[in-house]
């Protein structure tokens with residue numbers, strides 16, 4: 048008997064042809080990319096463009112394609128396309144309300160210079176309807192974009208913004224290797240679904256990244272389920288409600304934020320604190336990120352394997368670690384970007400089983416100050432698909448004063464998740480911006496923090512590095528290195544849902 | 554040790570004056586969710602034994618949920634409630650309150666039925682006091698004064714560490730401890746810092762607590778033969794009910810939820826107020842009574858040091874029966890945002906959530922009272938949000954400090970109190986700074 052029968056559910060194999068490829072692929076080979084943020088000018092033309100657009104699926108093709116295209120919609124975009132209110136109502140409230148609601152801004156740290164009124168796009172009046180993403184192998188992007196955006200496109204859309212991306216060869220603009228740690232999606236849906244994981248695993252339930260499948264709670268995330276009729280005939284049935292058509296299945300949410308990085312300020316600040324010693328500067332910067340510039344972790348590799356990180360020596364060297372070996376935060380500071388964004392913890396700290404687990408669950412046993420301060424990370428993973436923009440600037444060149452018209456650099460941060468509030472927003476609010484993360488106080492993420500004062504917390508711009516048996520080192524007065532320039536929540540539909548939104552040819 | 558106590562005043566609002574009351578309450582805030590500590594009605598910070606307090610109108614949007622059981626729509630009065638947690642006795646606090654804020658209290662309570670300008674404030678408040686079915690205090694004996702002193706201590710230590718960073722480098726932890734201890738003693742002698750000794754434990758409280766500690770298990774033991782039989786029957790019955798009790802976990806109205814969010818995340822801590830009706834029948838009622846009773850016992854005797862089971866983010870919480878135990882109110886003060894609070898609960902004490910809340914109408918389906926239920930995360934979150942009430946005015950005496958901060962500061966103080974630590978202790982102590 049297969050596990051599927053055992054649990055009394057039939058789990059369909061994923062129809063990769065229906066999933067937008069971005070969920071499965073990062074398109075490393077397609078090093079050129081640009082994003083168009085557009086508003087619908089003519090509904091008919093927009094639908095017509097959508098019907099013929101060659102949106103890439105997650106199916107593997109041989110030989111691999113040299114270009115890819117993806118499309119995602121904001122809630123206002125779906126509305127503009129004529130998607131009915133009753134269908135829209137099935138989407139999550141974060142998606143429907145959008146990224147810029149005042150209460151949400153407070154939680155996301157979008158206050159001060161990060162506040163939506165300062166944004167270049169995404170705040171009221173400049174909310175895009177669609178995000179169209181173009182990827183291509185070197186030298187092919189321009190032609191590909193041109194080919195895809197002909198007359199119909201021009202009739203259909205007003206371009207709000209065309210965002211270009213750069214390729215810094217696997218580095219982000221501060222100069223650190225990026226894209227090293229990603230969750231491994233459990234495509235075959237064979238992940239152990241019991242409660243109480245005691246070992247960190249990098250394999251995450253499919254339902255955390257695609258709607259219509261079981262998530263880490265072993266449940267289905269809410270999404271629009273509609274009655275079957277002629278228009279919805281092409282949609283798949285809902286796994287958990289077979290009489291309904293599932294608008295969400297094989298689709299997911301995409302979070303996009305344009306994050307400007309002040310590369311000069313970053314390295315100048317660090318260099319000043321490192322007494323102008325480049326090696327010391329590298330060490331301090333690595334402590335803030337939680338990895339060296341080359342991407343190596345700051346804590347030792349562990350002996351036992353971690354599911355889902357891969358088995359190549361390189362993968363082991365870079366990802367076979369948790370912070371269990373560094374409970375005092377001496378190797379990797381508690382506040383380091385990667386320790387905040389993925390504490391690599393489990394449901395129960397300390398790998399307890401049996402009676403000891405029961406004692407721990409009831410809150411007895413040995414209670415040290417730093418024990419058990421964070422919620423289990425498996426409910427808060429995101430799939431990062433962002434790309435950097437702006438020209439390269441090496442750490443040493445960054446020490447020079449900015450020339451006039453210094454081009455902007457940064458990250459078009461993109462992440463994919465099925466539950467924006469539990470995944471992206473939790474991460475951003477509870478871990479990155481939280482000045483109280485992991486028992487710390489007075490500091491938010493060293494890279495992302497807005498350094499804004501809070502009631503009773505005048506200082507949020509510190510960075511603490513624990514010393515082994517000594518007094519912690521504190522770097523104070525971190526300036527804001529990253530500023531939000533725009534952002535929105537999108538729905539990245541399945542290809543079936545896309546056809547449903549676009550309607551049939553009339 | 555000075556134990557904490559809680560007070561809660563509950564009175565029906567005079568419908569004629571609801572609008573005025575709402576205006577008055579709003580006038581105590583700088584903006585929704587941000588209390589004006591120096592508001593004209595209740596000068597919260599002047600009460601130096603007051604930890605947290607809130608005013609709210611119990612406008613239960615789920616009042617008609619009983620219809621899923623065919624129950625008629627009940628008619629409850631619309632209540633105003635004022636509650637808080639204080640050091641020392643609640644009566645003493647109410648007297649101080651009446652003495653210091655008579656005008657404000659008069660204005661607010663005049664909007665309640667049966668209150669006239671001639672009413673004796675203290676007597677009226679005592680008469681309208683309503684007890685909790687269960688209460689939780691993060692750290693028993695930690696007074697507001699101690700919180701402030703320990704926060705100042707930490708601040709002072711931070712500065713010493715910063716200004717002497719060079720001297721402290723490569724110095725063994727025990728020496729660091731000794732040096733800083735010395736510096737703090739100088740601060741104390743110079744009057745820059747105060748570290749008050751713990752006050753005496755009131756004998757009456759101590760004795761009552763001891764009796765409760767021993768008496769309750771003793772009674773349980775005596776009653777156990779009967780209890781076991783009743784519990785067995787009850788459990789079978791309960792399991793049957795669990796299979797058919799309807800769920801009410803629909804998506805919360807966007808505007809309602811947005812209104813609640815407006816009040817949240819202004820401080821590192823938040824308030825949470827929610828109410829709902831109990832499922833009909835004696836089995837549910839007695840299960841709730843028993844569970845809350847056990848919870849209260851646990852909170853009183855076992856979870857008195859910063860942890861409610863594994864949860865470390867609750868400052869104060871309580872459960873209160875209303876309207877002849879037909880309805881129940883839950884009020885808490887927690888750290889972080891609501892989403893993380895709910896996740897923390899589901900993942901760490903899901904069994905406890907189910908025990909306590911699953912007897913409320915509409916709760917996501919449980920199994921044997923502790924399984925499933927809140928593990929249906931989306932339903933649970935909608936359920937809670939749906940029952941949540943806007944807290945009109947919320948005060949916390951120490952903005953910017955989480956319960957974990959308070960624990961850290963207390964540990965720092967504790968380590969400083971001992972003249973010599975062993976190597977491991979000194980190491981752990983230094984790491985707290």
Ligand code: HEM
Pocket residue numbers: 219220221223224225226227228229306307308336338384385388389429457458460471474475479494495529
């Ligand atoms: C300009 C802004 C940002 C920069 C420069 C940046 C930089 C980095 C770097 C260098 C890494 C290490 C490489 C790796 O593990 O792949 C990393 C990892 C990561 N970042 Fe960021 N990041 C930024 C924004 C964000 C934001 C906004 C989030 C989410 C809210 C985020 C979440 C993560 C996560 C989840 C990881 C992987 C951690 C792990 O699994 O070990 N980052 N980032």
